Amino acid sequence: MKDVKSANVAEWPDGEIDDNFSFSAVHPDGVFKFLFRYFNNRWNCFVTLPSGEVRAAGVEPNVVSWSGFLDYGLVFITDLPVIDKQSLYSTELVILSWS
Numbered sequence: 001m002k003d004v005k006s007a008n009v010a011e012w013p014d015g016e017i018d019d020n021f022s023f024s025a026v027h028p029d030g031v032f033k034f035l036f037r038y039f040n041n042r043w044n045c046f047v048t049l050p051s052g053e054v055r056a057a058g059v060e061p062n063v064v065s066w067s068g069f070l071d072y073g074l075v076f077i078t079d080l081p082v083i084d085k086q087s088l089y090s091t092e093l094v095i096l097s098w099s
Helices: none
Strands: 004-010 020-027 030-039 042-048 054-058 072-077 092-098
Touching: 004 020, 020 092
Parallel strands: none
Antiparallel strands: 004 092, 020 030, 030 042, 042 054, 072 092
């Protein structure tokens, strides 16, 4: 099992939640670009890594996306059982780096 080298919180953008929005987060390894789309009654997240690679991430409470990759993971930390349309900003979005 991999160990977490670092965990960096990505700050949510200011403003209202929209059905389709994007923002960037600065990370020690470079800039991560996030695109969120709300369709089929759920959030869909697509992330462009500093390398330019694009990955989809599940928007599920406390589930680590990309655990099969050797570089990064992504997790939405929350006490909520479900991340619905209005509660997305109530989560803590954390970029994990593996060692």
